[in-house]
Amino acid sequence: MLNTRILLADDHAVVVQGLESLLKKSFDLVGVVHDGRALLDAAEKLRPDVIVTDISMPELNGLDAIREIRTRWPGMKVIVLTMHRDTQLAVEAFRAGASGYVLKVSSAEELIRAIEEVAKGRGYVTTLLAKDLITLLVEARSQGTADTPLTPRQREVLQLIAEGRTMKAVASILHISPRTAESHKYEIMNVLGVKTTAALVQCAIRLKLIAE
Amino acid sequence: MDHGSVVQDLPTSGEVGWARTRIRVVLADDHQELLDEIRRLLVVEFDVVCSVSEGLALVKAAFEWRPDVIISDIKMPHLSGAEAARQILQKGLSKAAIMLTMYNEWDLVRSSLEAGILGYVLKVDAGEELIPAIRRVVNGQTYLSRRVHRPAL
């Protein structure tokens, strides 16, 4: 195990300090970086076996970084170490190609265990979320359908549309391209199963986005 | 009438006196040439004491000369001859009046007669008819030119 090369990525100085000494004991800590871009550079240079990374770091979206890494170096495994105790996020991370999901509140033993499992080619999800991956997957799925079907962005778009703005206005207010705005609109209509803008407004009222 | 008085009234013809004075006439017409011819016509038999060429002067002359007859055109400046004659007759400044005119209109004839004007002679016939006219009106008789239009029946 001592030969397992670990690359650590986190922008929290305190966390890094804490982890460094821990990881050095059990593995070969080859590098520490503090943002997404540096992470990619280090991955390329240092070719670690396992990357332990936070998701929310500057410069590069954590999930995109994971996808990038998994595409370029399929043998490299990634463990997500995060504050977010979020089933959906965990599922997203795994879908992006992560092999492990550990919470920062977890014990040190758990992280070490995760690294060991992942290095063997298996997956690890923190016991604080679920016992195994598939359960996680299924749980995430059932949670997803219980919520209101619209994403926060979609709710924004729906509200603006129901207020009577044109798609151009919606796009400029949300700082997205008109095409994206339109696409959101149709997605919403699809999800909600409505066929006209009028019905869309009705839904908005029902969802309490605007007053009657 | 006092034959012996020194002051003599104006005699008229027909009044028997020791001398037959000529009939005194005042002429009025605004056409000078005509006036001259008429005077030339009358001067043999009558005494043309004065000739004027407008209405007001006619009245003044009548006042001054007390003629026997005034002979006047109808249309004259300032005062029409007819009007002047009427005034003169009313005031008794002359014995008789004759209208001497171009106008051959019965209405004018009638209004003259109504005003006491006994004579109405057309200028074209003046050569033949004026003198007989004077003689008749002096006697208080009317004289109308032969040519004058009588009214239709």
Add this chain to the structure above:
Amino acid sequence: MTGVSKNRANMHNQLFVGAGRLSSQRWRILILLLTVGAAASVAAIWWYYLRQRDATESAVVNELVAIADMKTKHIANWRQERIGDGRVVASSSLMRTAGRVLLDRTVTEADRTDILRVLSALAQAFSYSSATLVDVAGNVLIELNGDHADSSQLRSLARAAVQSGEVQLSDLYSDPRSERVLMAVTIPVARVGALILDIEASRFLYPFLESWPTASRTAETYLLRREGNEIVYLSKLRHIQETLLVFRRPIPSSVLPDENVLKTGWLRKTKDYRGVPALIMIRRIPDSPWYLNAKIDVSEVEAPLRRLWWEMALIFLLISFASGGGVGLVWRSQQLRERIRTGTEIQALNARLINAQEEERARLARELHDDVCQQIAAASIAMSNLKSDISEQQAGARAQSDRVQQKLADLAEGIRRLSHELHPALLEHAGLASAVRGFCSEFYEVTGVRVALEINGSFDDLPRATALCIYRIAQEALQNVAKHAKVTDASIQLKSSRGIVSLTIADCGKGMAPDRAVAAVGLGLISIKERTRLVNGTLDIKSQPSQGTTISVRIPAENGTAARA
């Protein structure tokens, strides 16, 4: 005389020239304005139509693009999710159990229960229609549902997954046994087998493709892939039944753009698979062999435009009618005004002419009467004077002077009568009644026609011009009697009462046809008509052949003015 007539001629010219120039100029300006207005509105309508057309087209295009966008992203996402699902499973503890089962080639009941539990949860959560654990040969060790693909298919799927070592998403294929369209998520288990999860296209993919956010008559989305030179349609087509995976068509010969364009979407207006013109948007679904087509018939796009076109045409027609009507109305009123003006001008001119005529006549009459006659009278008197100078003996000379005097007298009389005909001076001196009386008696003298005169009322307040008009009318009427009626008697009735002067001239002579009477043809009657009109009077002519003629004129005493300058 020349002075007066020159004046008249000038007035004449000024009147006509001035009026003509004014009206035609205004007319031209009006036509210009209306034409410009109509052209401007046509241009505005056309411009509006073009803008609307562009707006409609771009709106539809936007919609198409956005829907294609959304669906592409969604489908790509969905694929990624399935692969993601597979990866999660690949990392889960299920793999350990599955691997052991495959290696041992035996399935204990415990194993079976365990695995099936997990698989069933998965299948339920993600709508997999079946899950199968197979070895590389395609033999089924554990199956969740019986209705999975046949063994040859399973074998090829397993082999492909094991070879690549990665979770794989198969393309759509048709299951011959059940005639369903399936996709498979294949998760390799070590190197010995695979876990195959079946997705029915009709669970999510097809319904998603078939949905269209707005109500549309002809719009649809469908999937296709390229196989060599052919297009294979992967989903249901709206307008043709029974196409699933069966319908193929050679790629149309039109130029295909490169992949970059297809990545972001390629929009074109072309004939679709039915041969109907349509607006088609093609997008490549990333990380897949699929292409998404979103299309809408051109006829549906243009339908609102067609209506707009009709509306525009209607508006244009309305505008043309309105402006045409406007022009027509203006023209009509212009014509009318012209006619009225001309009529008024003619009347005014007439009045002027008559007045000028009367003035000249009066002047002439005056000159003749006052000047010439007097002179002749004077000459006649002079002749008398001359005669008195000729002695009685010169009878011949006396006779001659008599003759000359007579001639002069006749001449004077003739001229006096002429002057009187020209202008009755008596009118000013003695009034209308006297003048008429005088005329009648003279008329009798000249023509032998006796005129019975009846005069009632006072005419002293009558304006001079009106009195002259009445006199002239009577004069004309009597002269007509003398000329045409062929009678020896006529009558005139002149009455003035309650502000109306009425003059009636009647005879029992030849008469004339009634329509001629009404039309008042004949110079004399025209003159009477004109003069009557001049003094605001009314004229009535009654006549029957052989029954005589009656001319009645009624004139208001107060506001009758002959001259309207």
